[in-house]
Amino acid sequence: MSELTGYLRTDGRKGIRNVVAVAYLVECAHHVAREIAWPHRDRAHVIGFPGCFPNAYAQQMMERLCTHPNVGAVLLVSLGCESFNRYALEKVIRDSGRPVKSLVIQRDGGTRATIRDGQAWIESTVAALAEAPRVPMDVSELVVGTVCGGSDGTSGLSGNPAAGRAFDRLVEAGAACIFEETGELIGCEEIMAARARTPELGDELRAAVAKAARYYATLGYGSFAAGNADGGLTTIEEKSLGAYAKSGASQIAGLIKPGDLPPRGGLYLMDVVPDGEVRFGFPNISDNAEIVEMMASGAHLSLFVTGRGSVVGSALAPVIKIAANPHMYERLAEDMDVNAGRIITGAASLDEVGEEIYRLVLDVAAGAETRSEALGHAEFILTYKSFEPIGPACLPA
Amino acid sequence: MTTTDTRLLLLSDADNVLVARATIEAGETIVVSGTPITLPARVIMGHKLARRTIPAGTPVHKYGAPIGTATEDIAVGEHVHLHNLKSNYTATHSLDAARAGAEGQEP
Incomplete structure (x- = not known):
């Protein structure tokens, strides 16, 4: 039965897809995230949390989703002034062994500059993920x-x-x-x-x-x-x-x-x-x-x-x-x-x-x-x- | 049990409603539990008809389990829906009033 193969993650779970998650951390960063993902939208999926007020559930959900077995790499897109704890999220992703990068729109030069930086990162990351090996999966x-x-x-x-x-x-x-x-x-x-x-x-x-x-x-x-x-x-x-x-x-x-x-x-x-x-x-x-x-x-x-x-x-x-x-x-x-x-x-x-x-x-x-x-x-x-x-x-x- | 039109599905022997597995047009005469019934309105696929008389205040059963309480006496072959069945938990929200006069939409 087992012709299945998956992408092995460091926690032992295996993914059936190998996508880049582009995660906005407040609605104010949603547009930039969407523009970053668009050219590779089949391999780069936009997720995120719209709220500006902190919420333990949303934090945990984003941590789980960014380390989901189908996710091979994560780009975090922050406006800069929102309450979401991007430092904790970035650490969880990095500790999981996945490539991760944080962009901060207010720090990195606004909409156009952030989109340009994000797209460049996605470009090289998607190429690397495409070559990731698959292992047998049951x-x-x-x-x-x-x-x-x-x-x-x-x-x-x-x-x-x-x-x-x-x-x-x-x-x-x-x-x-x-x-x-x-x-x-x-x-x-x-x-x-x-x-x-x-x-x-x-x-x-x-x-x-x-x-x-x-x-x-x-x-x-x-x-x-x-x-x-x-x-x-x-x-x-x-x-x-x-x-x-x-x-x-x-x-x-x-x-x-x-x-x-x-x-x-x-x-x-x-x-x-x-x-x-x-x-x-x-x-x-x-x-x-x-x-x-x-x-x-x-x-x-x-x-x-x-x-x-x-x-x-x-x-x-x-x-x-x-x-x-x-x-x-x-x-x-x-x-x-x-x-x-x-x-x-x-x-x-x-x-x-x-x-x-x-x-x-x-x-x-x-x-x-x-x-x-x-x-x-x-x-x-x-x-x-x-x-x-x-x-x-x-x-x- | 007496005969019933094959377009009506009995999901459990304990049920007092039947489910239409096809849309049946108004004016058609169909047999429900041995009784010929001329449908006053179109019955849309997925909707329910009474399999037997259901007195007001008694439970309606589908899948062998209660799905609410009859709000009026329901005759054999009658359409069982929002007008004569209510939830035992929370009230049902529909746009029927907003769409008053318009016919039921084909699902």
Whole structure:
């Protein structure tokens, strides 16, 4: 099975891509970062944090993302007066053995001079990364996330359960798989807790969903967009049960929070709802925020199931897009990697599409380009949050 | 169980709703649990119809699990959606009011 190869990092993890991360450290540096990356945008991906106020979560997320296994080098772009701790970030990257350079717009001569310096660095770095050796890699070394977005009444019938079958195959092969959005698991808490490795972990899963329910109740909206209702979904618990199908049927090995690395293979729930009193607004303002958090926990790639038809990809880690709705697939075929709508029309079984997704995961891990990669999608979003560390019952031995 | 149109999918024996696996036009007569029903409006793929009578105040089941509570009595074959089903957790936000008069959009 193992024709996989990866880029070996000093922490022992392996990457399935070898990109340069161009990271802006405040929105004021975003334009300069984008201009720097543009000529090599297939190999240089823009990530960053827009806020000027410091935030421990954002700092940790940026550290995790800049040392993600798919990242081979990092260019930090600072305005100069923002609160983000670029010194700590640069040290973490340097200690990881990656080439890193910091540009400071206020120090380095403004927009044009910084873009020129940045592009020159990217030019030589991309060339060096292209020659980096690849080493053998096993399926069990993969971390795969799953997300659904633009859901409708078909998502829970076709795309999500098919992604679940692929997850079952990956977990069986020893990979770590992450499903998430506890706000979209409201109503599933009991059936989910019954799949936990230990009763104590089951309690943690229940508590995570209860926290999400409280959080969304305070905000006044569930994680439910108007298009979900047009597509036939009526309530948050109905949407949840459909989304829950992405997790497959494996035992749940643990509960992690964004940035926690799965300690071994198995299926993990990611708790994405902040701890403490409700602050900073909605937990994840759009689908890419969820993909970013799974990347921060090491996801090499993610499975994105969509009914209404999301077209996004992601910076740093490929996104495999699975169309749940056969009508949507006809309109957006160019954006979709898998047509799970065939399950609705009766042209394919859940097992067949699950197998197709599993094989595609291996192909993409081996270097095959996803549709969103080919179309140049490299979305990224990171906003304010705060978390407490997970408790000891979350990762049973 | 009595016969049901093949375009309607039963996800779990415990369910009291069926899911449309294709869009079914208004005026078509379809069989739901042995009862012929003439559809008063188009049923869009992914939407739900009542498999049996669902009294107001009782749970609606899909995937074998509760997805909310009926807010009025629902007859066999009736469309089950925002007008007669509410969440037991948080209220559902939709643009239906803003789009008043416009027909449901094909998903």
